[in-house]
Amino acid sequence: MISEAPIDVTSALRVQGISKTFGPVRALDEVSFDVPTHSVFGLLGPNGAGKTTLFSIVANFLKADSGRVEVLGQDPARVSELRGRLTILPQDAAFQRNTPIMEQLVFFRMLDGETRDSAETEVRRSLERVGLEDYAKRGARALSHGMAKRLGIAQAFFGSPEVILLDEPTAGLDPASARQIRDLVQELRRKATVVISSHNLAEIQELCDRVAILDRGRVVADGPVAELTAASRELDLRLSRRLEAAEVDRVKELPGVAFVKTDNAPDYAIGFASSEGNDWDGAVAGVLRELLDLGVVPRRLHEGQSLERHFLAVTGSSGTERPDG
Amino acid sequence: MSLAHVQARHVRLVFGYSLRHALRSGSGLVFLMLAFFTGLTVAQLIVSPFESFVVRNQDAGLTAGPEAAERMLVGMARPLIEWAVSPREIDDPEAQSIAREQTDRWVTYLLEERPAIFSAVLLVLMYTTPFLAPVAGFNQTSGDIGSRGLRYLLLRTERANIYYGRLLATMALTVVVQVLVVTTIAVYLGLRLPFYGGMDLFLWCLQGLLAVTFWSVPYVALSAWISASQDSALASLVICNAAIGGVLLGAWAAAAAWAPAYRLEYLLPWGVQHDLLSPDWSAVGLTAAACLLYALAFTWLGARRFESRDL
Numbered sequence: 001m002i003s004e005a006p007i008d009v010t011s012a013l014r015v016q017g018i019s020k021t022f023g024p025v026r027a028l029d030e031v032s033f034d035v036p037t038h039s040v041f042g043l044l045g046p047n048g049a050g051k052t053t054l055f056s057i058v059a060n061f062l063k064a065d066s067g068r069v070e071v072l073g074q075d076p077a078r079v080s081e082l083r084g085r086l087t088i089l090p091q092d093a094a095f096q097r098n099t100p101i102m103e104q105l106v107f108f109r110m111l112d113g114e115t116r117d118s119a120e121t122e123v124r125r126s127l128e129r130v131g132l133e134d135y136a137k138r139g140a141r142a143l144s145h146g147m148a149k150r151l152g153i154a155q156a157f158f159g160s161p162e163v164i165l166l167d168e169p170t171a172g173l174d175p176a177s178a179r180q181i182r183d184l185v186q187e188l189r190r191k192a193t194v195v196i197s198s199h200n201l202a203e204i205q206e207l208c209d210r211v212a213i214l215d216r217g218r219v220v221a222d223g224p225v226a227e228l229t230a231a232s233r234e235l236d237l238r239l240s241r242r243l244e245a246a247e248v249d250r251v252k253e254l255p256g257v258a259f260v261k262t263d264n265a266p267d268y269a270i271g272f273a274s275s276e277g278n279d280w281d282g283a284v285a286g287v288l289r290e291l292l293d294l295g296v297v298p299r300r301l302h303e304g305q306s307l308e309r310h311f312l313a314v315t316g317s318s319g320t321e322r323p324d325g
Numbered sequence: 326m327s328l329a330h331v332q333a334r335h336v337r338l339v340f341g342y343s344l345r346h347a348l349r350s351g352s353g354l355v356f357l358m359l360a361f362f363t364g365l366t367v368a369q370l371i372v373s374p375f376e377s378f379v380v381r382n383q384d385a386g387l388t389a390g391p392e393a394a395e396r397m398l399v400g401m402a403r404p405l406i407e408w409a410v411s412p413r414e415i416d417d418p419e420a421q422s423i424a425r426e427q428t429d430r431w432v433t434y435l436l437e438e439r440p441a442i443f444s445a446v447l448l449v450l451m452y453t454t455p456f457l458a459p460v461a462g463f464n465q466t467s468g469d470i471g472s473r474g475l476r477y478l479l480l481r482t483e484r485a486n487i488y489y490g491r492l493l494a495t496m497a498l499t500v501v502v503q504v505l506v507v508t509t510i511a512v513y514l515g516l517r518l519p520f521y522g523g524m525d526l527f528l529w530c531l532q533g534l535l536a537v538t539f540w541s542v543p544y545v546a547l548s549a550w551i552s553a554s555q556d557s558a559l560a561s562l563v564i565c566n567a568a569i570g571g572v573l574l575g576a577w578a579a580a581a582a583w584a585p586a587y588r589l590e591y592l593l594p595w596g597v598q599h600d601l602l603s604p605d606w607s608a609v610g611l612t613a614a615a616c617l618l619y620a621l622a623f624t625w626l627g628a629r630r631f632e633s634r635d636l
Contacts, residue, residue, distance in 0.1 A: 056476075059480055062635040063634075092473060093477060095474065095477070098351070099345075
């Protein structure tokens, strides 16, 4: 299992000026960011933003046209220096259809340096962990998309990796399996550096310390999640009744409140303006007091998806489709 | 691709895994069946006229035995074998005379000193086995490049280990299959044509095996290079066979217009491989070395492509 290690402030992954072109399409354009050691880092972007291309360059599947990548201070092309220290869940990579999955995973572990006996023991344990022990002797053709994804995750968590790249780890998984993956990532916090790409912004906000947002091959935002979302914090509420227009106006006039979304009444989203000195807790308390004064009881209340708001703001919700994600 | 990156343990692991996978995935079995089908069909096509001749003679009450039938077959095969082993273009009359002598000696060796029918089978195999090699090698990496399955390996071992391990597995499969096919043909001929001595057949089978192996290996390496350049197994198979057949047909067609153009054959081992059946052992040795050089060149090109490309 992965052992606890002291927090290190140096970068586990350093991406500097990476560019990559596929024919006429510039998939990545001078992308740079650092991933601190032992952090959980999110890579966000619309479809075709270049996330998978970037992961593929970091893992040395693709060659960058220019720029430089360092993983744990090493060039990822030096496989023998990083063997077992850097692992990946690649997106859409297929296992062999006719070879038993047990044999495939044992082969991977033997390449990692394990003996056959220890590899078999570990693989059996991993398959049990992802609920695929009954499929050990069957080829990948017997697996559904979700099962294949779980198998990919099992191989990414083998051994004691120091950097784990997870490309869309929960896409196509049922809610229970997705929860299991998120719990696994939480377990790894402070033990390994995890880089996750996902379209699920709630998931990223829950798991990640830092994010970089890619759009059309460029980094359009990069920093701690708390900093990025501070500019646009939001409260989601379900109220005991609909608010009258005048009541909505009263809430809007409260200190710190930027907007009130009423589209889904009696579900409301209240946005808070963020500036130096604004007191988020005080502003929330003010809203709740006002609602109670109006005789309205909040039935459900949680912090809204402010990362989503930030994401849509910086990407212009372009959603530009391009190949190789 | 630097050989310094190659690790024997990893090459061995990839080799064993790929060999098992080739048989399990069906591509190895298809190669085995095609090789047997081709080899036995060639043997049957050559033996059939001989057997018909014997049966016709018996029906007509003639006493001519199998030896007479073989003489008939030798007479039929001689022009074909002369064409196959004679030099393509010699202007100097003195050199022409020497070449003619060498050709006569060679034809005599193949048709009279060695079991003639087996020689004919080997000469036909010389033109068919290069087209079978791609069936073994076309999917060495192309399928897994297309499905991105290689991505599970690329952080675990150097690309060189994957390429060389898989290439050695493909070559081992090719050699084992060729041994089975040629041995089966030898046994088949031994049973159908009992007038050939067992030892004669065995020795000629041995040299035939070496010849088939040496002329197959460069084509396997070529197929592996093409496979490393493609994302689609089907495209790889088509390009392999087009390249192998294209060089041969292109050389023949070009030579019809301009005789020296026959040298296009040397782009692949087509121009030298018949020397592996030469009576002159030094020629056999040199040709084997040339085939290995072809194989090394194609392997180097394939490994370089595999190392530098996006996977």
